[in-house]
Amino acid sequence: MRPRNAAATREAILNSALEAFTRAGYDAVGVREIAESAGVTAMLVNRYFGSKEGLFAEVVEAAMKERTVLTDDPATLAADIAAVLVRRTAPDAGRLDPFLLMLRSAPNPRAAEILRAGIERHVEKHLTDVLPAGKNAEGPALVLAVIAGFWVMRTLIGSTELARAGEAVLRTKLEKVFAVLLAE
Amino acid sequence: MRPRNAAATREAILNSALEAFTRAGYDAVGVREIAESAGVTAMLVNRYFGSKEGLFAEVVEAAMKERTVLTDDPATLAADIAAVLVRRTAPDAGRLDPFLLMLRSAPNPRAAEILRAGIERHVEKHLTDVLPAGKNAEGPALVLAVIAGFWVMRTLIGSTELARAGEAVLRTKLEKVFAVLLAE
């Protein structure tokens, strides 16, 4: 049994859940699995978060609230996004990115709705704030789409072509794409 | 009981499976569900396809073999892809696209591997063939990534920004992106 510390236990469950949901996706993870890896019984999860869905909602909120590593300078934004993206999706990179959480959980409609809300409230908003307030309203959304797609093909699917391609080439091409999308 | 026609029954199962896997993804669909909607017992699925995984493999093969509607003219390729993509992801469009099959099933690693093979053997290859044989080897893979990402955000997640944006704007921006990626 865990030492009786509600706050710490909650945090432990939240961490286990983030790891599990990101690794396998909402549907493929059971609450028992999450609970066990937090050193706790399954029922405690429901006591603290109401339900599996409630737990997921908190995980998403926590994952998206963390500031993304981006410049505040619109001029280097495209290059910055491209560089971070290529590095984070590299075959040897640690696999704990909010995008993976999203892509692996999105097939479940309830999870998808939670994710949509989180993205628009945090990620998309953050991107919009950095950009000069112009009339390019769909720019950030399209940038996110490209990022998501790159994650899908490079890590979920494991495209051999994207694995073989040099990182420099990918960075260059993606930078051009982001530049096009972020241009007013 | 179905009339005893092995070929027709096989086809019926295959069609039901394509529909179900595309609508809900590999993990969220049970063989009983597929069998029932084909007017058949669950065990017949395994008799014909060996296992759920075997069935999925045949579904993917069939779905990807169908020729994609693309010009053979490299000059209008970018515009063509953009137009088809925006139309097929429209909120009122019928939802039976191989990309949905892929995105909803990719979280399962075994399914992902099957999908990767299918994509590289059919879709990616088709795209490569249309392009002028240049040294832009990662072009087609990146185009697929953008398409996949757009599908994710517009239909799986349901981004309100991408729903609000006019189709013409989306088409224009995507065309520019594809042009960048397909350029040598």
Place this chain on the structure above:
DNA sequence: CCAAGAGGTATACACCTGTAGACTTAGCTT
């Protein structure tokens, strides 16, 4: 000192999962 309540566990339910093995029946062939 001991009772109250918070933190955590145990048991159970109703249902679904993929698939193995034994069984039945329809339809063609002789």
Place this chain on the structure above:
DNA sequence: AAGCTAAGTCTACAGGTGTATACCTCTTGG
């Protein structure tokens, strides 16, 4: 008409799902 085989079904298993109810036990406050 009979019989054989392909086509299809039935039953069952071993395990997993989320979660509701009831229970236990440690810690703290009076």
